[in-house]
Amino acid sequence: MIVVDEYLAIRSLVGDTPSDLPDDVLAITTSVHWRILQRLHLPRGGQLSQAMAALSEPGRAAFRRPAPEILEILDPRPLLDQAAEISAAYGGTGLLIAEMLTASLHHGRTLWYGSERNVGRRTRDIARDLGITVNVVT
Amino acid sequence: MTKGEQLLADMRRARRSGDPRLDDADRAILRRLTSGDLADEFAEALAQDLADDDLLGGTSPDDK
Numbered sequence: 001m002i003v004v005d006e007y008l009a010i011r012s013l014v015g016d017t018p019s020d021l022p023d024d025v026l027a028i029t030t031s032v033h034w035r036i037l038q039r040l041h042l043p044r045g046g047q048l049s050q051a052m053a054a055l056s057e058p059g060r061a062a063f064r065r066p067a068p069e070i071l072e073i074l075d076p077r078p079l080l081d082q083a084a085e086i087s088a089a090y091g092g093t094g095l096l097i098a099e100m101l102t103a104s105l106h107h108g109r110t111l112w113y114g115s116e117r118n119v120g121r122r123t124r125d126i127a128r129d130l131g132i133t134v135n136v137v138t
Numbered sequence: 139m140t141k142g143e144q145l146l147a148d149m150r151r152a153r154r155s156g157d158p159r160l161d162d163a164d165r166a167i168l169r170r171l172t173s174g175d176l177a178d179e180f181a182e183a184l185a186q187d188l189a190d191d192d193l194l195g196g197t198s199p200d201d202k
Contacts, residue, residue, distance in 0.1 A: 010168050010172055011168075011172055013156055013157045013160060013168065015155045015165070016172075025153070026153075035194075044183060047175075048176050048180055048183060051170060056160075058159040062164075070156065070157050091198060094192070094193065094194050094197075115172075122196075
């Protein structure tokens, strides 16, 4: 199982994952799923919201409740204590970063992103300190 | 090929082909988010989620 970001999660639903992504089950944290769900449930106006509103009902269902054989959503409960510990150790990171780093510690010490701009500087710094490899594939 | 290998190959193929609940129009929309004309707006929306929510995004500007 490998931990991925919003870009690779969406590409997995589409069936368009990059060829250099390992052939393994993909997983996201609840925070990542939360950010994906905001695109459906919290329209901010603009073309993005219009496009999301045009998804079919089955398409929205795939977004809301991904099939685990394609994209698994990690149960946050077993990871939460360690995520809080990591957050505190590095000056109070947000849940998104802490949860992803913790998940990666339990799943191969790697993180996979589908866009360079989705990797924050803090994520890179803490990942390096924890021995986690950050990969970006497009 | 053993039964197990066949099963794993089938699972891999299903995983690689995406979610069948998405139709072609849905797939086209989602491609616009990840690599098309909506990529900038999508990236900005993700960043805004962190800016709007300190629990999710933390309080350091470096987290955003």
